[in-house]
Amino acid sequence: MTDQDLRNRLAELLLQGLEVGTGKHEEGVVDEVFRAFGLNWNDIDAAVSPKKLNRAEVLQKSAAAQLAKAAPSAEDLLNAVVRCGGRFVSMLDEVFTRLAQHSTSTSGTSDTFRLKRSGVDESSLTISPGFLERVHHLMEVLQHIPVGVMDEQALKSFTRWDNGVSYGRWPINDDHDDRLVNAVLDLAWVGPLVRQRAEADPGWTPALILWNQAHEAAALLTNAAEGLVRSHAAHLDMLAGLDIAEAAREVFGDGVADRQENYLLEEIERFRAERTFWITACPGLVLTIDQVSTIGLGDDLEVSKRPAEHYYYGSGVSDLAGFVAMRKLQIWAENQRPETEQRIFQDPAALEDWLSWVASSCQEATAWLENDVLEATSEIDFSKRIEAIEEFLNLPLWKQRDLLYEVWLLCATLDACEDAAWEVELSLLPSVDGAWVLSVGPANSPVARIHMGTDKTVILDVWREPMRTADSGILTPDLAISTPPPYVRDLFVVEAKDRIKMTVGKPLEADASLDQTKLGRKTALGVAQRYAIGLHPIATWICNHCDFRQDSDPCHNHGDAWTSIHLADQFRPGHVPEGFKQSLRIALSPAPGTMAGPATEPSQIPGLVLVVDVTGSMHSRIDSAFSTFGNVEAFPFKEFRVVLFSDHGQNEPFLVRKLGPFPAMTQLADSIGVQPRGSGGDIDEALEDAMQRCKEIVEDIGPQTVLVLTDAPPHSAVACPYQIDFSAEVQALLAFGCRILVANDWLDPNNRTWSGFVDHPDFRLAPLADLVAGWKRQ
Incomplete structure (x- = not known):
């Protein structure tokens, strides 16, 4: 065949x-x-x-x-x-x-x-272990592809990404400046230009023919790259039972694993957690990128593009995933376009030479990816x-995929509730003929109940398609989390709209009519506004497992400070945005004083712990921060401590150093001024170690307000020599009753969902002092 x-x-x-x-x-x-x-x-x-x-x-x-x-x-x-x-x-x-x-x-x-x-x-779907086994067997057959050892060094030579720009070479072992990966991405903007010139001047027609040939060759190269990504994902799934170092040895070879390449171990850890391979792209370098972002593929080969917490460095397979994703998104290294355009559009002959090289090089690189990069151990006939x-x-x-998506959305929301420390009880799953039936349709009673930890008095109801009355008539959102009777209020509303053709729509103007009957029902924002105005929830989400017609950022609030509205496409397993969890946590937060048991009030926190990054890039920022700090009364604490940190390395003056307590902020500043400064040497710094020292302080003296000044992210638990997990240390501090404020330029405020943890992208202590003081007086 x-x-x-x-x-x-x-x-x-x-x-x-x-x-x-x-x-x-x-x-x-x-x-x-x-x-x-x-x-x-x-x-x-x-x-x-x-x-x-x-x-x-x-x-x-x-x-x-x-x-x-x-x-x-x-x-x-x-x-x-x-x-x-x-x-x-x-x-x-x-x-x-x-x-x-x-x-x-x-x-x-x-x-x-x-x-x-x-x-x-007739609209039903029965799920049993036997059915699941059948489904997974079929998926295994469909996904049965070659797996084996990847030639990591060769892939890196081919791609060599740096912040979204490829400096890789083809052929990989030659000393030249021919960058095939970038050239393939450049075809997206070269095509329209050469078509325009061919329409105006027949002398450019041969170049247009060559562009089509190069475009077809590039498609085959992209397919080969996508195949290696899928093979890599399948191999890692086969090795799910091994620890990360052993898995790295299996997929990249003993030589790589023996060197304990941290970025390879981190990549495997990320894939197991997020099912995605990606590269990092930076604003000013890559088209349409206006903030540091990750671009890549999920294990389902779907394109993933999202804001990044910090810079990621991955394997050559992640580089291939980034290449495939950028080509599907039709984006390229915008900062290099002027030079490339001037060089290849000098005349038709120059463009023809370049396009011929792209086409032939794609053919050669495709054969190389298909035959030489992977040392395969198994395969199956496609037919x-x-x-x-x-x-x-x-x-x-x-x-029944629309029915399945709606029920999955319920489960994903319940997972987010549990992440926010709520306990879930599914209340209505009656047994019929030996099977549990979950009815999906207009409901008269909640399908689940959640309560806050051991406190059974703080209860919320979870509804599937509740019947709600609004000025515009009956509203039945797919999901609503509400306060119980007698004071029923919908706090969190979610609607599934699995339609790829749905447009985003326009937000309401401040003086727009609130006639709900005139709100659009075919746009995502129109649907969201009907629920937001009709039900008055704290947060409304419109979710789609496909794409909306226009790009949408799930972290962007289309509402206002009192009623948030969010749109999320590609909302499916492995792609639930952190903003969804954060929004739910905020919407479901009980009022202060409603929780049982003692709680530490902010006004009862007596001390401040200042955590300061003293590596090379922070030297001038530390001096600038303290030079602008004038009002010592802005920090109304009884005592002050400091935790200085640098990085792991033999040339550092120290890893972490604790100083204090001091009676005033001025003495703390003086003590920092006489301490040696570190150097760093890489992007990540030992912030995770510093947070562990903060935890030691809190264990000895009680809850503190923690103020962190840094311009770099922590190491992951895998990369840290002591396997310290930054997130675990932060959450431990929050559990003690601490408040944490981070002044930085590496964390996106929308990506941290912990109550009591705030990011502020500003190194100046003066505005931070106001924030801390106001926070303390709450």
């Missing part, structure tokens, strides 16, 4: 599985699959008349032919199936885990659960996966 035959068969199976043309489930996933190959589903659908006899059959045949032609290879179509199907399998796993945990804690008997909509018997694909696409999870 040829690759074309495989593409035709795969396209037919995919469209049949998605029930294209039947009027069912034709949004979201269908749009996403076609858009991935440069096709517009609306145009294809509109080309077949609604009155056409046997319309579904005709539409499927036409759409399948176009899809098979647009896909570069059968492997690409398989990736589309795995990419979309994988997210629903992950949802299935997480829903089953949540329901099974509840069943074990209540009856201890049931392991079969049926999800259904109220009053609609043997056809039967598994057909069975997989006929699974009920495809036909």
